Amino acid sequence: MQRNKGITQKEGQSVFALVDCNNFYVSCERVFNPALEGKPVVVLSNNDGCVIARSNEAKSLGIQMGAPAFKCKGLFARHGVRVHSSNYTLYADMSKRVMDTLGRLAPEMEVYSIDEAFLSLAGFDDPVEYSRFIRNTVKRWTGVPISVGIGRTKTLTKAAGWFAKKEQAYGGVVDISAGGDELLERLEVGEVWGVGRRYAKMLIEAGISTALGLRDAPDEWVRKRMGVAGLRTVWELRGTPCTPLKQAGAHKKRIVTSRMFGTLVEGLPELREAVAAYASRAAEKIRSQESVASSITVFITTNRYNGDPRYSESATTRLPVPTSYTPELIRCAHAGLEKIYKPGYRYNKAGVMLADIVPAREMQLGLLAPLVHARDYSQLQRLMSSIDHINAQWGSGTIWYAAAGGGEGARGAEGTEGAENRSRQGWRMRRSLLSPMFTTDWDEIPAVKA
DNA sequence: TCTGGGGTCCTAGGACCC
DNA sequence: TCTGGGGTCCTAGGACCC
Numbered sequence: 001m002q003r004n005k006g007i008t009q010k011e012g013q014s015v016f017a018l019v020d021c022n023n024f025y026v027s028c029e030r031v032f033n034p035a036l037e038g039k040p041v042v043v044l045s046n047n048d049g050c051v052i053a054r055s056n057e058a059k060s061l062g063i064q065m066g067a068p069a070f071k072c073k074g075l076f077a078r079h080g081v082r083v084h085s086s087n088y089t090l091y092a093d094m095s096k097r098v099m100d101t102l103g104r105l106a107p108e109m110e111v112y113s114i115d116e117a118f119l120s121l122a123g124f125d126d127p128v129e130y131s132r133f134i135r136n137t138v139k140r141w142t143g144v145p146i147s148v149g150i151g152r153t154k155t156l157t158k159a160a161g162w163f164a165k166k167e168q169a170y171g172g173v174v175d176i177s178a179g180g181d182e183l184l185e186r187l188e189v190g191e192v193w194g195v196g197r198r199y200a201k202m203l204i205e206a207g208i209s210t211a212l213g214l215r216d217a218p219d220e221w222v223r224k225r226m227g228v229a230g231l232r233t234v235w236e237l238r239g240t241p242c243t244p245l246k247q248a249g250a251h252k253k254r255i256v257t258s259r260m261f262g263t264l265v266e267g268l269p270e271l272r273e274a275v276a277a278y279a280s281r282a283a284e285k286i287r288s289q290e291s292v293a294s295s296i297t298v299f300i301t302t303n304r305y306n307g308d309p310r311y312s313e314s315a316t317t318r319l320p321v322p323t324s325y326t327p328e329l330i331r332c333a334h335a336g337l338e339k340i341y342k343p344g345y346r347y348n349k350a351g352v353m354l355a356d357i358v359p360a361r362e363m364q365l366g367l368l369a370p371l372v373h374a375r376d377y378s379q380l381q382r383l384m385s386s387i388d389h390i391n392a393q394w395g396s397g398t399i400w401y402a403a404a405g406g407g408e409g410a411r412g413a414e415g416t417e418g419a420e421n422r423s424r425q426g427w428r429m430r431r432s433l434l435s436p437m438f439t440t441d442w443d444e445i446p447a448v449k450a
Numbered sequence: 451t452c453t454g455g456g457g458t459c460c461t462a463g464g465a466c467c468c
Numbered sequence: 469t470c471t472g473g474g475g476t477c478c479t480a481g482g483a484c485c486c
Contacts, residue, residue: 044472047470047471047472048470049470052473066472069471070471227477252476254474260473304471305470
């Protein structure tokens with residue numbers, strides 16, 4: 001290891017692969033509905049707000065990523081586009097299947113996102129051939145098509161992956177260590193991993209328009225204009241690894257649960273319900289990584305597009321003792337909400353963020369003594385883990401918190417109206433075009449007729 | 451009271467990613 | 469009617485301390 005300007009560099013020959021699921025959410029829908037094959041298909045964000053996944057056919061129609069769904073209605077109708085609400089339960093389950101498969105095929109891997117993973121292929125005689133094998137195996141075992149980019153650094157695998165995905169001629173696998181310069185010259189600088197819109201504009205104005213140009217830019221100049229992160233990107237383009245594979249099991253440093261509401265919300269009671277539901281979900285997430293949080297932030301905001309008077313505010317509460325205990329987190333979230341809530345506004349989004357996260361086992365029991373008897377504390381932990389277990393087995397929302405005003409069932413919006421003392425539940429999501437929970441709900445597993 | 455260097459911690463905001 | 473929901477890292481500046 002050698003150090004220079006904040007960059008850690010590893011010696012030795014490295015070979016990485018980037019596995020990227022093609023149009024992942026659309027591919028998940030297709031696995032269970034083969035009639036979608038060859039058709040233009042899109043998947044919408046929560047509340048059916050905008051387009052977040054497109055099949056190749058939909059991309060060819062000019063449908064943009066992030067396009068508001070209401071602006072695409074005409075186009076969808078004219079071309080018979082199949083439109084789906086997002087079904088994260090299904091996608092998360094499919095993702096796990098893909099990642100489990102990859103885990104069996106590579107000695108080391110980093111799950112980078114719901115649809116991407118980096119693998120280490122150091123030591124394989126023929127990484128290209130092996131990547132084709134991986135590609136076929138994932139397709140056969142899960143039904144999901146993938147592309148693979150191969151290179152000496154993660155940044156180079158991303159560049160290779162871009163060609164593997166965009167240019168069919170490669171057959172889904174591209175190794176950038178052969179003919180790298182030619183590919184880097186064909187890659188627009190804005191497509192480089194780590195170069196976003198701002199830097200792309202700056203680089204183009206400075207006369208650097210391709211990945212190759214960026215690779216050959218002087219260190220000092222890059223350092224000054226793009227910081228050490230930019231310098232790391234440039235070194236990686238040159239084949240020097242600066243970002244190793246992230247260890248499996250690394251815990252998140254922040255956990256956010258936030259949603260746009262199904263309809264605009266004015267009253268405090270409804271906001272309290274929404275915030276309780278989000279705090280409860282965030283608490284589940286943090287318990288699943290066996291951590292506790294030392295601070296909780298609640299935020300609310302009005303619609304930024306509809307011309308309403310705008311207001312958005314957040315409140316952070318430091319927890320006297322780091323915790324993952326749902327009722328305590330709901331209590332603090334409510335206290336924060338009371339501080340920032342202003343009547344007279346129509347809110348369209350709220351959220352809860354847990355921060356200053358530490359592993360539960362590192363929390364010193366001594367800290368707890370003045371507040372909770374140690375035995376009580378372990379009882380609380382057992383209670384939480386029983387609830388999580390039941391919800392995992394029988395579906396999220398089987399057991400929920402009264403403060404959240406009714407189960408956050410996987411399908412969300414149904415069956416909670418009418419009870420006394422209950423708000424109108426306008427904050428719940430709209431998902432009118434939802435596909436069935438094929439893999440995670442006993443009632444919706446497809447039946448095979450023999 | 452003023453002057454100065456240097457260190458740490460925290461926070462807000464910017465840039466990026468999917 | 470109608471515009472997602474997560475994350476990471478870095479930097480600059482202020483407060484505070486010696």
